[in-house]
Amino acid sequence: MLKENPVLGIIGGGQLGSMLATSAKKLKVNTVILTNDLNAPAKNFCDEIIITDYNKLKKIDDFVSKVDFVTFEFENIPFNVLEHIVKRKPVYPKPSINQIVQNRFTEKKFVNKQGIKTTSYKLIKNKSDLLNNENLLPGYLKTCTLGYDGKGQYVLNDRDDVDNLSIDFKREYVLEKKINLKKEISIIITRFLNADCLIYEPIENIHVNQILNKSVIPAIIDKNIFDQAQQQAKLLAEKLDYIGTMCVEYFIDENNNLLLNEIAPRVHNSGHLTINTHNISQFENHVRAVCDLEKIELKKNYNAEMINILGEEIKTYRNKSYPKNQFFFDYLKTEIKEKRKMGHITTVKS
Ligand code: ADP
Ligand code: MG
Numbered sequence: 001m002l003k004e005n006p007v008l009g010i011i012g013g014g015q016l017g018s019m020l021a022t023s024a025k026k027l028k029v030n031t032v033i034l035t036n037d038l039n040a041p042a043k044n045f046c047d048e049i050i051i052t053d054y055n056k057l058k059k060i061d062d063f064v065s066k067v068d069f070v071t072f073e074f075e076n077i078p079f080n081v082l083e084h085i086v087k088r089k090p091v092y093p094k095p096s097i098n099q100i101v102q103n104r105f106t107e108k109k110f111v112n113k114q115g116i117k118t119t120s121y122k123l124i125k126n127k128s129d130l131l132n133n134e135n136l137l138p139g140y141l142k143t144c145t146l147g148y149d150g151k152g153q154y155v156l157n158d159r160d161d162v163d164n165l166s167i168d169f170k171r172e173y174v175l176e177k178k179i180n181l182k183k184e185i186s187i188i189i190t191r192f193l194n195a196d197c198l199i200y201e202p203i204e205n206i207h208v209n210q211i212l213n214k215s216v217i218p219a220i221i222d223k224n225i226f227d228q229a230q231q232q233a234k235l236l237a238e239k240l241d242y243i244g245t246m247c248v249e250y251f252i253d254e255n256n257n258l259l260l261n262e263i264a265p266r267v268h269n270s271g272h273l274t275i276n277t278h279n280i281s282q283f284e285n286h287v288r289a290v291c292d293l294e295k296i297e298l299k300k301n302y303n304a305e306m307i308n309i310l311g312e313e314i315k316t317y318r319n320k321s322y323p324k325n326q327f328f329f330d331y332l333k334t335e336i337k338e339k340r341k342m343g344h345i346t347t348v349k350s
Contacts, residue, residue, distance in 0.1 A: 005028050005029065005030060006029055006030075006068040006069060006291045007029070007030045007031070007032060007066060007067045007068050007069075008020075008024055008029050008030070008031050008032075008067060008068070008069050008070075008071065008287060008290065008291055009031075009032050009033075009034060009063055009064070009066070009067030009069065009070040009071070009089070010031055010032070010033050010034070010042070010046070010070075010071055010072065010073060011033075011034045011035070011070065011071070011072035011073065011074075011077055011081075012033070012034075012035060012042075012072055012073035012074045012077075013033045013034075013035030013037055013040025013041065013042035013043065013046075013049065013073075014037075014040065014041060014042065014073060014074070014331075015041060015042075015329075015331040015333075015341065016073035016074070016266065016267050016283075017033055017035070017040070017042035017045075017046070017073040018041055018042040018044065018045040018046075018331065018332075019045075019267070019272070019275070019281075019283045019329075020071070020073060020267065020283050020286060020287060021033065021042055021045040021046040021047075022045050022283070023281060023283035023284040023286075023287050024287045024291075025045075025047075026284065027284065027287055027288065027291075027293060029287055029291055029293075030047045030048075031045075031046040031047050031048070032046065032047065032048045032049070032050065032063060032066050032067050033046040033048070033049045033050070034049075034050050034052070034059075034060070034063045035049065035050075035051055036051065036052065036053050036054055037051070038051055039333070039334045039335065041331050041332045041333050041334075044332050048066070050062060050063050054077065054078055054081045055078075055081075057084060060081060060084060060085065061088075064085055064088045064089050067089060068089065068090075068291070069089065069090050069091075069092065069290050069291050069292075070085055070086075070089050070090065070091045070092075071091070071092055071093075071244060071286070071290045072091075072266065073266055073267070074266065075098050075101060075102055075264065075265050075266060076098075076102060076145070076146055077098070079095060079098065079099060079102075082095035082098065083095060092243040092244050092289070092290040093240070093242050093243050093244045093246070093265050093290075094241070094243070097240050097241075097242060097265050098265060100240070101262075101263045101264075101265050102145055103144045103145050104142055104143075104144050104145075104147070104174045104262070105121075105123050105144050105172070105174050107262065107263060108121055108174065111236070111260050111263070114232075114235055114236065114239055116232050116235070116236070116260050117257065117258070117259050117260065118176075118259055118260050118261070119176040119177050119179055119251070119259055119261075120136060120176070120177045121136070121174045121175060121176045121177070122136060122174065122175050123144075123172065123173075123174060124141065124172065124173040124174065124175045125169070125172055125173075126169050127162065127167070127169060129175075130156075130162050130167075130175065131159070131162065133175055134159060136175045136176065136177045137156055137157070137158055137159065137161075137177075137178075138155075138156060138157045138158065138177075138178040139155075139156050139175050139176055139177050139178050140153055140154070140155055140156070140175070140176045140178060141153065141154040141155075141156055141167065141173045141174075141175050141176075142173060142174055142176065143171050143172070143173055144171070144172045144173060144174060145171075145172075149210065149211045149212075149339070149341070150209060150210025150211055152171075153210060154167060155178075156175075179251050179253050179259065180253060180254045181251055181252070181253065181254075182252045182253060182254050182256065183204060183219070183220075183221065183251075183252040184204070184205045184206070184207060184249065184250065184251055184252070184261070185202045185203060185204055185205060185219050185221060185225075185229060185249075185250050185252065186202070186203050186205055186215075186247050186248060186249045186250065186268065186270040186271070187199065187200070187202055187203075187229050187230055187232075187233040187247070187248045187250070188200040188203065188245060188246075188247050188267075188268060188270070188271040188274065188282045189230075189233045189234060189237050189245070189246055189247075189248070190244065190245045190246075190282070190285035190286060190288075190289050191237045191238075191242045191243055191244070191246075191289065192243070192288075192289045192292075192295050193243055193289070193292050195238070196295055197234055197237060198280075198285055198295065198297070198298050199230050199233065199234060199298075200271065200274060200278065200282070200298065201217060201218060201219070201226070201300070202217075202218075202219040202221060202225075202226055202229050202230070203215050203216065203217050203219060203270045203271065203273070204216045204217070204218075204219035204220065204221070205249070205270050209339075211308070211310070211339060212269050212270060212308055213307065213308055214305060214306065214307050214308070215269070215270045215271075215272070215273055215305070215306045216273075216303075216304070216305045216306075217273060217277060217300075217303055217304060218303055221252065222256065225252060225256065225258055228258050229248070229250055229258060232248065232258075232260065233246075233248040236248060236263060240265075242265070243289055243290060244265075244266075244286045244289045244290045245266070245267050245268075245271070245282045245283075245285050245286035245289065246263060246264060246265050246266065246268075247263070247264040247266070247267070247268030247270060247271060248260060248262075248263050248264075249261040249262050249263075249264070249270070266286075267282050267283055267286050268282070269308065269341070269344075270306075272306050272329070272344050272346065273304045273305070273306040273346050275327070275346065276302065276304055276327050276346045276348050277300055277301060277302050277303065277304045277346075277348065278298055278299065278300055278301065279296070279298065279299040279301065280296055280298060302348040302349060302350060303348070303349045303350070304346050304347060304348045304349060305346070305347050305349070306344055306345070306346045306347075307344060307345050307346075307347075308341055308343075308344050309341070309342050309343040309344055309345065310338075310339050310340060310341060310342060311336055311337060311338045311339055311340055311342065312336055312338075313342070314330065314336060314342035314343050315336075317330070317343060317345065318330060322345075325347060325348045325349070326345060326346070326347050326348075327345065327346045327347075327348070328343065328344075328345045329343050329344050329345070329346075330342070330343045331343050
């Protein structure tokens, strides 16, 4: 029998954790955040926060004892920590999914195995691997693990770059051929414990220096791309037996081919606008799915555009007033760093 007010444990205390906690509150789900960040902004939004290194199992057990379900806001939690937790409480999405998508190489192999196209790529362990795959230049060299917001990536235009950019070969990489991008889109999908899915319409994304700058709905794309992207995301959610909200990022190349870029096994920056466009946001749907609450059909109320606010830019936004159709979100991060996501602003349009 489901408890009336479940307690949700969220690993990670950044803006995604904060927005999950805010949605949970609306559903009368209490939240306990587990984080290793002393200044985690989610402390402003959750019911309780436990700050600890992830290797302190006593603290982790303390966290586990307080919650009914566990989820996470980032996919790079050490696997042994998730394994430890899942023996005691349900973890959604399940940790084995992280093992696949934590690593760009295993992720791409998994995606291709389902018959879904990606860019051409090769696993790169050393310089000679790079030089043997010159056919993939110009390309993007990406660390297999722990990369985000363009971190851990090298843009290689030609063979000279291989020598000039001092690449750290202590890590493994994938080299991907550079795509002449027509557009980038993402699909946000939530899958529930009974295997039902809710899929948002495609979101069009504009990146600047490999960091998301702007997300827009509706995405201006052909109907067949719209359908194909949604079908692929659904297939992947099913194959992974995914529970919760996940995001699938796609490239559309100059010949209108849909290529899967990456899967994020969590709520995603490109889905922030769903807070203002839909009856149920990606965050609320995630909480509903992982706490086994009711699934409510999606309804779009508005189109919208979301802009990320990076670094020092946040200062001007904090001092502005906004018209009724603009929604400013301040992540309340104590330290401003260059290129750090500090907030976002969504403008809705009818
Ligand atoms: P991250 O994990 O940092 O989001 P991505 O692989 O999604 O890394 O890359 C970030 C952005 O860099 C992409 O959204 C895209 O704009 C650009 N990019 C990455 N790979 C390629 C590629 N092979 N061809 C063209 N652009 C790319
Ligand atoms: Mg990305």
